[in-house]
Amino acid sequence: MVRPIATTRSASGVPTGRLAVWWVLASEIVIFGGLLGSYLLHRLGHPEWATYASHTNTWAGAFNTFVLLTSSLSAVLAHQAAEQGNGKKAANLLLATCGGALIFLIVKSFEWTAEIQHGYTITANGFWSFYYIAAGLHGLHVIAGAIIMLIVAADARKGKDLQRVELIGIYWHFVDLVWIFLFPLLYIAK
Amino acid sequence: MLEHYMQQGSSFASQIDGLVWMIFLMTTFWFLLVEGILFWLLWRFRARPGHKAVYLDDHAEHAFEVKWIEIPHRVILLCDVAVIIGAITVWSEVKLSAPAPDEVVRVVAQQWAWTFTHAGRDGKLDTADDIVTIDELHVQVGKTYSYELGAKDVLHSFSIPVFRLKQDAIPGRVITGWFKPTIVGEFDVQCAEICGIGHGIMPARLYVETPEAHAAWIANPTHYLAYKF
Amino acid sequence: MAETHGHEAHGHDAHGHHEEGWFVKYFWSTDHKMIAKQYLLTGMLLGAVGAYFAYVFRMQLAFPNKPVPGYGLVTGADYNALVTNHGAIMIFWVAMPVLIAAFGNFLIPLMVGCDDMVFPRLNRLSYQIFLVSALVLAASFFVQGGAFGGAWTSYPPLSAKAEYSLTDLGPTLWLAAVALEFVAFLLGGINFVTTAMNSRAPGMKAFDIPMAVWMIVIASILFMCSVGPLVAGAVMLMFDQQVGTGFFDPDRGGDPVLWQHLFWFFGHPEVYVVLLPALGFVAEIITTFSRKRLFAYRTVLYTTIGTGVLSFFVWAHHQFIAGIDPRMANVFSVTTVLISIPIAEMTFVYIATLFGGSISFRVPMLWALAFIAEFLMGGVTGIFLGASGADIYFHDTYFVVAHFHYTFFPIAIIGTFAGLTYWFPKMFGRHMNETVNKVHFWITITCFNGIFLPLFVLGAAGDHRRIFDYGNFPELSQPWMQDLRVFATVSLLIMLAVQPLFLANFFYSMFKGRKAEANPWKANTLEWQCPSPPPHGNFSPLPEVYRGPYEYSAEGRADDFWPQNSPT
Amino acid sequence: MSTPSSHSHEHGHESGGHEAHDGAHHTNYVKIWAMLLVLLGVSLAGPELGIRTVTLLTAFGIAVVKAYMVAKYFMHLNIERRFVVQLLTVCLGLMMLFFLATAPDVMKHWGMNWRNESAKNANIPEATHHAEGGEHAAAGHEVVPAHEAAPAHQAAPAHEAAPAHGAGE
Secondary structure: OOOOHHHHOOOOOOOHHHHHHHHHHHHHHHHHHHHHHHHHHHHHHOOOHHHHHOOOOHHHHHHHHHHHHHHHHHHHHHHHHHHOOOHHHHHHHHHHHHHHHHHHHHHHHHHHHHHHHOOOOOOOOHHHHHHHHHHHHHHHHHHHHHHHHHHHHHHHHOOOOOHHHHHHHHHHHHHHHHHHHHHHHHHHOO | OHHHOOOOOEOOHHHHHHHHHHHHHHHHHHHHHHHHHHHHHHHHOEOOOOOOOOOOOHHHHHHHHHHHHHHHHHHHHHHHHHHHHHHHHHHHHHHHOOOOOOEEEEEEEEOOEEEEEEOOOOOOOOOOOOEEEEOEEEEEOOOOEEEEEEEOOOOEEEEEHHHOEEEEEOEOEEEEEEEOEOOOEEEEEEEOOOOOHHHHHOOEEEEEEOHHHHHHHHHOOOOHHHOOO | OOOOOOOOOOOOOOOOOOOOOHHHHHHOOOOHHHHHHHHHHHHHHHHHHHHHHHHHHHHHHHOOOOOEOOOEOOOHHHHHHHHHHHHHHHHHHHHHHHHHHHHHHHHHHHHHOOOOOOOHHHHHHHHHHHHHHHHHHHHHHHOOOOOOOOOOOOOOOOOOOHHHHOOOOHHHHHHHHHHHHHHHHHHHHHHHHHHHHHOOOOOOOHHHOOHHHHHHHHHHHHHHHHHHHHHHHHHHHHHHHHOOOOOOOHHHOOOHHHHHHHHHHHHHHHHHHHHHHHHHHHHHHHHHHOOOOOOOHHHHHHHHHHHHHHOOOOHHHHOOOOOOOHHHHHHHHHHHHHOHHHHHHHHHHHHHHHOOOOEOOOHHHHHHHHHHHHHHHHHHHHHHHHOHHHHHHHOOEHHHHHHHHHHHHHHHHHHHHHHHHHHHHHHHOEOOOHHHHHHHHHHHHHHHHHHHHHHHHHHHOOOEOOOOOHHHOHHHOOHHHHHHHHHHHHHHHHHHHHHHHHHHHHHHHHHHOOEOOOOOOOOOOHHHHOOOOOOOOOOOOOOOOOOOOOOOOOOOOOOOOOOOOOOO | OOOOOOOOOOOOHHHHHHOOOOOHHHHHHHHHHHHHHHHHHHHHHHHHHOOHHHHHHHHHHHHHHHHHHHHHHHOOOOOOOHHHHHHHHHHHHHHHHHHHHHHHHHOOOEEOOEEEHHHHHOOOOOOOOOOOHHHOOOOOOOOOOOOOOOOOOOOOOOOOOOOOOOOOO
16 A cells, blocks of 8 residues: 555644544543443442442452553554564564553453452442443543554564554553552442 | 523523514524625626636735724624523523422433322322322412423433423433412323334423312313313 | 545655555555545435434324334334434434544644644544444344344443343344444544644644644543443443442332433543544535634633533533432532533533625535534423423423534534535545535525424423323324424425435536545645645655744735745 | 554554654653552542542542643643633533533432422432342332322313322322
8 A cells, every 4th residue: 555645744743643542642631531421420429339349349449440550551662663674573562552452351351250249230329330341432442552552562672664553552552541540449449 | 582482481481582582683683695796796796707806915905804804703703692691691680590489390211101299279289188190280370380300211301492491301310490370271292202112202291280170180180181182 | 445436646655655456445545545435425324224213213203003114113122222212323424434534534734734643544444443433233134133222321220131122132232332322432542642742743733733733632532431331330230230240229229310320421521532533524615615713722622621621510401300419410410500601601602603705605615504503402402401490391301402402413413514615625526516405405404404303392391201102192192293293394304305306416526526626625734735536645744833823814915825845 | 554464453562662762752741641640540449449539539639630631731731822722611600601601400309499209219329230139119100109099080181191199299
């Protein structure tokens, strides 16, 4: 696929790829903002949800936060390696980030199965509905990010489109940012 | 302007109509003025042989704008302020204030019927002599009523056009408001929020009665099915 | 479409493209012009479906409970489904694809002087997702229980619980279609904004960008920044519908008013999202046909941005009496009435553009002027509804229906016809027949006023929306009111009867119309400086820009236009 | 896609080992990462203390600090163009606006001339049918004691019966 000349131009001073990722992030902020805003409205409106929230597993959440923070580190190191032109190292670091994503999802699946077995299903009450929707939507974004990262890593290994390592890195940091706010909202506000 | 189409049946109806009349005057003035200018310009500057368009550079444009755009713009701002003041006073009078009611009536909307609970002889609600009717509201002219509006299933909207009264009923909420009937007669109650298949077939009748007729009705409430089609 | 379709000589392209197969050229193309035509035709097809719904329920209103020719007897459920999907189709599947996606795709690369959108495959993908959303919506009509009938705003609990709406699968498919359409326009929006921001021709400064591009970009930004909460809301509503969660179910800790806020936080910026592109086309057309510079370019730009920002502060004027806290209504009434100021200034500035011009009344100019004249009526009647006190009476009556048709019709129909007749020579390389279009113009405009002026009167008389049979309401079944309903329906019939005239002219001229030269209207913007229809790769070589887009009738020049890319 | 065998499954320390050739820039990231972990630890300590307000303050305060650090250092927003930062903050501002304007209706359960009855009743935990059996009370609709003694004449209307009691009162 021959890329149009339009892609090469950068009248706004920000390269096209990164400008597009910032716009993706703007719309994502507004989507997660709407969801977490609605959740917060209900949490502040229903004090009794704190008792439901007490059944969430804080340690699993904390470990997941640790995993995502570390994967953010490997993402930014991959970006740094890509800037130095070292495609192979960038690819390896991206795979480490995907490894982190995998661990995050595995921990989450264990956590959820435990909670569902305890009867805290999505239809149990308002808190659990929001819990599964918010964490689920975030989980989908983690999966989407990991898939794109694998594709970018494959190209980067061959030294192609190294600027995409930075782009997927920015998206990944955003996914980590959402989790940074999800963690206290779902796990600590008890 | 509205009273030509719909009688003013409640105390605050005239205030709402007054606000509508004020807005009507202002908007008609601006509408006709701007349309007139538009069509005059079209006629005056139509393409004619030998007539060439003028080129306004930035300076000329600015001068033109200050003279011809800023002044009307400020006047519109004044009109808007007047509309805002009018709107807020009427809104506060109708929705924010709650004068001491002579009687309370409970309105419960459900999928495709209205249930009215009148206070009955003793004038108190939730007492043994309450009169519960379906799709039929009997009120006395001149008395200040406060209504408690609730819904059973979906959103409905308690709307009495002749009273200029409209308030959505939300399941799970009790919304209060007031009205004071001023004319006697039989009027429509409509549902103003889509509530499913029967939205169009849940009319109710409002009977504003003289004190004697109302007392007679309370004595032996008519069979509420009299009206049903 | 036959091979002779516009692209006669498939001239050598800047990219040395291999010869595309028939399928790839028309259905798998990544060329922004072909994707624009795909959006245009899909939008027009769905516009016909929406118009058909309007025909059916207007016939039911004018001649209640009589079988409608071409449909049959309209029951309460049918009526609600027709009204709901007329609204949803006209806004999401006609106004947005045609105004933003079709014209956006076609014009932005050409007007900023580059060869294609920055992400061609993403551009194709967003059309395909849009097509899937239209198919999912179509599927929602044929599922068991019928189409969704809870108004295009789909307020829960009616839209959330099957036992209330008595349609179990329709609402979910409808919601899935709307959510897919949002995804399509999020992806499309990113393409538009990035292309317009980054791939401008060298020398094109911020104030040299044509107003149409500015407007479509600001519209996309408004859409991307406002649709988020509704996407989250749609996920929550879909779980309420199918999984049984209680986000909006009052008995289970949920709150229906939350959905109203989520919806209208998107709803009001959405009406400006569809308004701005139409305003952009009108700016291009009135400057070209009055041979005059756009009056106060910066004022138009700043008022557009001002309107866009203010549009985020006004949404609860849709909910004055919907059960929000009455004190909030005062706040939103103030912001709503204040938003009339930037729009009023923009209209004055557009009209001031005509001052001192030499106005030729070609068909695009007729449509653009009709837009200004009709949109004024829409704007003016909005004050009645923005004032909270007056909205008590007018909320959810036909006054509201008439108001928003006086804004949506100019936007979606008049704006589209203006854009189509203006850019048809560039899109298809041929001219449409002028007289046929003028006949179509005059009949459509008079009939449009014939439909909606009576509705203002009916609304003032207390006619409420979405009631399919006024026979149950003695106050509303007075003879003079029924006559007005019949008058409005007859006007609609005449208007619909004249539309095939335009469509025939449109499709006939596409292949057999008089050949169009590169710059038939003698306009300045870059899309007129390349052949009609533009070959793959648009410009060869890519243009440089030396001046603004509206330098008409500059002193001391022989001809009265000065293309942006001509050095002298 | 041939992924090299060195696909690391461990987390944290593995990627730490990667930065063989250091440079002022490298330690910078790892240092920030370490600070983020410390902040995470602190926010975890909050619930152990048990004072609710302290927990909330630390949890959300630290979340904001962590977010700031990730955005600044990892997403390089400090060296990004101004309008990008403004765009992201405008979106956050819009969410704040949405929250503030919706709070009087959704967060609060009563206001001028209205009260949210169901929100009060919803305090009875839903049918969380599991170990803590004793705690959960009557599931589903609690039956509002309808004023049974409705006057005798209220016979069932011809069309769909409208029972006397409504969820409204």
